[in-house]
Amino acid sequence: MKRIYKMYIFSALAVILAGCAGSYPEYETFGCNPGVEFGEGPGTLSFAELSMKLVEAVRDGESTEEMESCLANVSAEELNSDLSTESEKKAFWMNIYNAYVQILLLEEPELFEDRDSWFGYNFFSSPQIPIAGHLMSFDDIEHGIMRRSTHKLTLGYMRSFGVTDTEKMFWWDEIDPRIHFALNCGAISCPYIAVYDPVRVEEQLELTTRNYLNETTIYESEESRVRVTRLMSWFRGDFGGLSGAREMLKQYGAIPENSDPKFTFLEYDWTLELGNYQEL
Numbered sequence: 001m002k003r004i005y006k007m008y009i010f011s012a013l014a015v016i017l018a019g020c021a022g023s024y025p026e027y028e029t030f031g032c033n034p035g036v037e038f039g040e041g042p043g044t045l046s047f048a049e050l051s052m053k054l055v056e057a058v059r060d061g062e063s064t065e066e067m068e069s070c071l072a073n074v075s076a077e078e079l080n081s082d083l084s085t086e087s088e089k090k091a092f093w094m095n096i097y098n099a100y101v102q103i104l105l106l107e108e109p110e111l112f113e114d115r116d117s118w119f120g121y122n123f124f125s126s127p128q129i130p131i132a133g134h135l136m137s138f139d140d141i142e143h144g145i146m147r148r149s150t151h152k153l154t155l156g157y158m159r160s161f162g163v164t165d166t167e168k169m170f171w172w173d174e175i176d177p178r179i180h181f182a183l184n185c186g187a188i189s190c191p192y193i194a195v196y197d198p199v200r201v202e203e204q205l206e207l208t209t210r211n212y213l214n215e216t217t218i219y220e221s222e223e224s225r226v227r228v229t230r231l232m233s234w235f236r237g238d239f240g241g242l243s244g245a246r247e248m249l250k251q252y253g254a255i256p257e258n259s260d261p262k263f264t265f266l267e268y269d270w271t272l273e274l275g276n277y278q279e280l
Helices: 002-018 034-038 047-059 065-073 076-082 086-107 109-114 138-146 165-170 177-181 201-216 241-251
Strands: 129-131 134-136 218-220 225-228 262-265
Touching (some): 034 065, 138 165, 177 201
Parallel strands (some): 225 262
């Protein structure tokens, strides 16, 4: 209990020291219509569908330069208007996150070496993804947009200060803990990458969550213990605490319905490993 208490104190101090949510540095945009550039005319391709094409191009070793330019040059207001449903938002931002991890690290794998530095910018906190007139970081996308400005060092229990209007603009209705089994951070222990389709994204999130939990969970019935991914510790607030995480394991068949095991968290293997894709 003391250890958990100390962790909360440390996390609270980290919030104060780290300060605010992402600042989203701005730059001038020149506009882009994905239907005109990559479809069959205006209105024939959404930005969520363009994000699918981006992941497919990265997967297939094709050039992504023109798609990156389009994503950079749409205005934030136009992008937000185009992402009109929660399914479109989920598919878009998961695809963007996964695609850009691969794009950046395939070009400069050494960027991954500073992924966990505490001071200054690191691979995840550096603004380096040009989207809709703003330079975003992976932290901005994951913790700012997807997790509704939840500070990453608080186990999912505290919100960031100084949330920008840009960040709020792209929020979806509530935090979906399944995203943690869909985002690929470039390491061996990360979930596999899929091409998320706004039409099927709920089904796909169900599949990837079930796959990842069943592949990584070790249930030890005699000890009444379960060894689980450390993602369930780092983001435990998103899961509704450990009790919520336990119920999720039951829901997806990773542990028996009538079990009540103690948790042990597996070490996360941060060895760089790119190109891990799955079909969903």
